[in-house]
Amino acid sequence: MSVFKDAGHLFRFAGLFVLAFLVFLVVRHYIVPKSFGEYGHYRGAAIGEIAAHPIKYAGHETCEACHSDVLDVKKNGKHAHVNCEACHGPQAKHADDPASVQPAKLDTAILCVRCHEASAARPKGFPQVASADHSNGIACETCHTPHSPGLDAGGAK
Amino acid sequence: MNMSRRQILILLPAAAVAWKSVLAGTPETSPNYRMTDHWWGMLIDIPKCIGCGNCVRACQAENDVPEGNFRTWVERYHVTDENMTNPEVISPDGGKEGFPVAKEDEGKYFFVPKLCNHCADSPCTQVCPVGATFISPDGVVLIDPTYCLGCAYCVQACPYGCRYIHPEKKVADKCTLCYHRITQGLTTACCEACPTGARQLADLKNPKDPIHEFLKTHSVQVLKPQMATGAKVFYNDLDGSVR
Numbered sequence: 001m002s003v004f005k006d007a008g009h010l011f012r013f014a015g016l017f018v019l020a021f022l023v024f025l026v027v028r029h030y031i032v033p034k035s036f037g038e039y040g041h042y043r044g045a046a047i048g049e050i051a052a053h054p055i056k057y058a059g060h061e062t063c064e065a066c067h068s069d070v071l072d073v074k075k076n077g078k079h080a081h082v083n084c085e086a087c088h089g090p091q092a093k094h095a096d097d098p099a100s101v102q103p104a105k106l107d108t109a110i111l112c113v114r115c116h117e118a119s120a121a122r123p124k125g126f127p128q129v130a131s132a133d134h135s136n137g138i139a140c141e142t143c144h145t146p147h148s149p150g151l152d153a154g155g156a157k
Numbered sequence: 158m159n160m161s162r163r164q165i166l167i168l169l170p171a172a173a174v175a176w177k178s179v180l181a182g183t184p185e186t187s188p189n190y191r192m193t194d195h196w197w198g199m200l201i202d203i204p205k206c207i208g209c210g211n212c213v214r215a216c217q218a219e220n221d222v223p224e225g226n227f228r229t230w231v232e233r234y235h236v237t238d239e240n241m242t243n244p245e246v247i248s249p250d251g252g253k254e255g256f257p258v259a260k261e262d263e264g265k266y267f268f269v270p271k272l273c274n275h276c277a278d279s280p281c282t283q284v285c286p287v288g289a290t291f292i293s294p295d296g297v298v299l300i301d302p303t304y305c306l307g308c309a310y311c312v313q314a315c316p317y318g319c320r321y322i323h324p325e326k327k328v329a330d331k332c333t334l335c336y337h338r339i340t341q342g343l344t345t346a347c348c349e350a351c352p353t354g355a356r357q358l359a360d361l362k363n364p365k366d367p368i369h370e371f372l373k374t375h376s377v378q379v380l381k382p383q384m385a386t387g388a389k390v391f392y393n394d395l396d397g398s399v400r
Contacts, residue, residue, distance in 0.1 A: 023167060030172060042291035046301035047192075053337035056219045057346045082352040086211055090218045090346075114255055115209045115352055121233055121259035121266035122207045126353075 056090035059083075063091065066098065070147055077148025078127075087111055087146070108140040190340045192294040196362040197334055198389030199345075200371060201270055203396075205355035208233060208268040213253040215350035216272075219335060226321045227251040228332040229272035229347055236398050237264040244398045269392070269399055270356060272347070273298060273319040273332035274380060277387030281311035281320060290329065296361070296389065297336055302328045316384050334358075361389070 038044030063084040064071045074080055085091055087106060094101045118128040129135075140146070208231055216222060216229045231252030235245040249256065252268075259266050275298050282290050282298060289304035290311055305328035312320040312329060323330040335345035343349070344358045359368035371377070371393070378395040379388040392399075 027167065030168075036288070039294050040291055041288040043288070043301050043304055046291075046304070047293050047299065047336075049301075049303075050299055050333055051337050051340045053220070053333075055338060055341070055343070057215060057338075057343075057349045059338075059343045059349060079352075081354060083349055085215075086350045086352045090215070114211070115207055117255075117258065119208075119256070119258045119266075120261045121235075121256060121268065123204055126207055 055092050057085050058090075058092040058095040060085070062095045073145075073147045079147060079149060106146075108146065112140045112144075112146075190342075194362060195295040195339075195360050196389075197296050197339060198275060198359045198361050198368070198391065199272070199334070199348075200357045200359050200368055200377075200391050200393065202355045202357070202393045203267055203269065204394050205353045206231070206268040206270055207353055207355075208252060208256050209352065210252045210255050211350040211352060212270055212347035212356060213251045215346040216332070217253070219338075219346035220333070222330075223324050226324070226330070228319075228330075229270060232269045232271060233259075233266065234269060234396065234399065235259070235264050235266050236396065237262075241398060265396070267396060269395075270347075271317065271319070271380075272390060273315075273334070274317055274386065274388035274390040275332075275334055277389060279386060280314040280316060280384075284310040284314040286310065293336075297334045297339075298331070299333055299336060300329050300331060302326060302330075305329050316381050316386065317388075359389075359391070 033043045033045065035044035035046075036042070039047075060083040067084070070084075074082075088103055091103055094103050113131050115126075116128050116131075118130040122128055135143075210231060212229055213227065213231060216227075220228055222228050229251075230248055232246050232248045233252070233256050235247075237244075247256065252270075256268075275292075275296060277292070277296065279292060279298050282292055285291075286308065287304055287306055288301075289306070290298065290300045292298050302323075307322055307327045307329065309322055309329065312322060315331075320329050320331045322328070335343075335347075338345060339358065345356075348356045348358050357368075360366045361368060368391075372391065375393050377391045377393050379391060380395075380399070381388070
């Protein structure tokens with residue numbers, strides 16, 4: 001029995017340990033977010049929060065719902081597969097409230113050369129011109145209609 | 158209920174944290190979107206890329222990417238006979254405003270748009286010490302900004318250099334594959350703005366997605382395949398010199 005004579009302090013220590021563990025469990029229960037571990041070792045609700053980010057690019061289907069006239073012009077031209085917002089920029093605000101939010105007028109001097117300025121780095125088959133020689137500073141839309149720049153669009157090319 | 162001062166002192170901060178998460182609420186999710194039905198990736202068709210920088214601008218506008226950081230960017234490679242294995246690579250301002258005009262010579266030029274590869278076995282999510290970055294059930298590598306400590310382990314771990322520390326939020330940030338768009342049936346902002354269709358969102362779990370036919374019939378490569386990251390951004394006709 002002499003072995004257990006002084007065991008009291010061990011039991012007290014064990015009791016303290018169990019209590020600390022219970023406190024840990026309680027604190028953990030409150031601190032760890034509810035959705036943690038829902039899908040894996042992360043907060044599941046984060047997925048919904050990331051998905052709630054506001055949209056800025058409305059998408060071409062949204063544009064075409066109202067601007068079907070432009071779609072008709074575009075669909076047979078060279079720019080048929082260029083989405084509206086590739087040139088016009090993010091227009092979700094305009095799509096939400098077309099009356100009060102108007103898209104800015106585009107500057108073809110900046111816009112056209114982004115894609116069509118001649119450079120050996122671009123793919124060979126892609127239509128490109130050295131703008132200084134090609135038009136001598138005349139605005140692109142003088143000859144080309146941006147929505148349908150093909151041969152049959154009334155433009156030079 | 159009788160509580161000692163000690164118990165109250167322990168429970169108060171815990172209760173405050175819990176109450177904060179209750180107040181934050183659960184955000185709405187798209188009604189018809191089931192995460193288990195999708196496995197997202199992207200296809201990049203190198204011969205179609207003209208280096209206009211539309212994707213970079215669209216990404217920055219859509220995702221409020223801070224100036225000087227990039228969730229996607231475009232690199233221009235210049236390979237000559239002398240530097241076949243060590244090509245000249247430039248990406249001025251991420252290619253946002255395009256590239257300087259290249260003169261005709263015997264070298265080969267091409268553009269390589271880059272973004273998070275949304276790896277199926279991503280090194281970045283494995284090193285996160287707190288579970289702040291993860292692969293969602295639909296295969297998108299995401300960051301929980303409220304959980305991230307900003308330790309930047311993941312920034313170092315990404316073999317593709319796709320992560321950065323947000324200068325104001327001081328947390329890791331990266332491409333979400335426009336998760337807020339693809340869960341609503343839209344394509345990503347970069348794909349929407351790409352004028353040539355060089356970038357295409359791909360759903361590898363959707364049998365009707367044209368990606369399956371494309372992968373069968375084209376010579377498609379991922380970046381750094383030797384690292385076995387399970388990268389899901391597929392590059393068509395990628396030059397062997399691309400690192």
